[in-house]
Amino acid sequence: MKKITIAISLLVSSVTYAVEGYKDIYIDRERDIIIHGIVCGEDINNLRSFKPSYVFTNTDTISNGTYYYNSPYGNYSLTFKATENMSIMARGLLKSGQTKKDQMVKNVCIVSKLDGLPGAISKNLNKLVLKANDPNWDEVMTKHTFVSGKPAYGEGIFQNDRDTAKFDQEDKEVFDANQKYLKEIEKIFSKEYKEIAGKLPIKLVNAIKYTHQTDGFSVGKTYPLIEEPAVWTSTAKERYNDLNRRRTQTIDWDKVIQENFNWFFGLVGRDNKLKTTHLVSTSKPQWNGRILEQLATVQAKFEDGKSLELDFLITSSKVNSEMFDTIEVIKKKSHLVRNNPIASSKTPRKPVELPSSKAIDVYTPTEKEVNFFSLFRDKAIGDTYRYQ
Helix, strand or coil: CHHHHHHHHHHHCCCCCCCCCCCEECCCCCCCEEEEEEEEECCCCCHHHCEEEEEEECCCCCCCEEEEEEECCEEEEEEEEECCCCCEEEEEEEECCCCCHHHCEEEEEECCCCCCCCHHHHCCCCEEEECCCCCCHHHHHHHHHHHHCEECCECCECCCHHHHHHHHHHHHHHHHHHHHHHHHHHHHHHHHHHHHHHHHHHHHHHHHHHHHHHCCCCCCCCCCCCCCCCCCCHHHHHHHHHHHHHHHHHHHHHHHHHHHHHHHHHHHCCCCCEEEEEECCCCCCEEECCEEEEEEEEEEEECCCCEEEEEEEEEECCCCHHHHCCHHHHHHHHHHHHHCCCCCCCCCCCCCCCCCCCCCCEECCCCCHHHCCCCCCCCCCCCCEEEC
16 A cells, blocks of 8 residues: 555656646537446555545546536536646646636546555546446436536536426426416406406495585594503503504594595586496506506596596515526426435426416405595696596
C-alpha cells in the first residue's frame, strides 16, 4: 500500500491544472456510451478519502478535455488531463459560472485498476458499455446520473432526445388539461352568473319599495345610554361593554341605512314612482388574476320617463394558481421533480380532472335590501351607475 501511494505521488507531483486549449466534450446519444467508474480525491496519501464518481464518454478512455454536468445542486464542469500513467488523471472542477483556473477544485483521479490498490478502491474502477438501443437505457442512465449528475449532450443540453419527447408530451397533457379546466370553470361561472343576475331586477324593486316604506325611520330616534353597573365585577364590566358595543353598532347601522335612502332620493327624488326593471347586461366574463368577473347592469324606469342603471360586479372565488401555469412553467416544475433527489419520491403533476360545480363560489354584490344601494353612494355618476 505504501509503495503504491509513493508511486502515484511521484506520477502526479508535476501535474498542472490548466483549462486553456482543452476542448469541450459532449455525449452523442445515438452512439454507445461508456460509463467510467472512477475515484477522486485531493490527497493521494489518503486513499481512504477518495470518493467514487462517473464519467460518461463515447470513447473507451477518458479524453483530455472538459466534460459538463447538470446536478440537482447546479451545473459544473470537469476538466481532465492525462499523466504519465494511463491509470491516473488530474481533474479540475469548476462550478456553474466559474471560468478562472484559480477557482478550480483540484483532484487526482484513479480512472482504471492498478496492482495493489485496496479492494474498496478497485471495486469502483469499472466500465459499463451502454448500447444506444438498450431497452433499459433510461433506467441505467438514471441510476448512474443520480451520483454524478447528467452529462451534456450539447452546449447547455442535459436531456437526451428520447426523454425530452416523452416529457414534452406529459407536460403538454398537463397544460391541455389545465386549459380545459379553466374553460369548465367559465361554464360553471356563467351558469351561476345568470342565476344571480336574473334575480337583480326583482331585488331592485324590493330595495326601492323598502326605501319608500322605511324612509325617515331614524327621525327623532333616540338611543338611551347604557347605565353603569352598581358594582364593577368582571361579569358586570363585560356585560356593560357588550351593551355599549351593540348600541354603537345599532347607531352605525341606522346611519348606513339612512345614507342609502339619502343617496337614492337625492338622485331620483321622493315622488318618482317605479314603472319597470330589467337586466340589460351585455358584458362577458373576464379573468382578473385568479378570479372571474362579469358586470350585470340593471335598469329601472320611472313614470316621469327617466331611468336609473346600476352596475353590479359579480365575482368568483380564486382558482388554483397552478391552473394558469404556462407550458414553460410546467416544464420547469416537472423538471425539478424528476431531477431532484429530495423530491424524487414525488411524481410530476398529472393532468387535472374537470372541476365540479362546487369548485368555485360565485358572489352576488348584495343580498339584503337594506344595503342594496351601498355599493353606489360613494361613487361618481357615470362610474358604476347612470341616471337620465
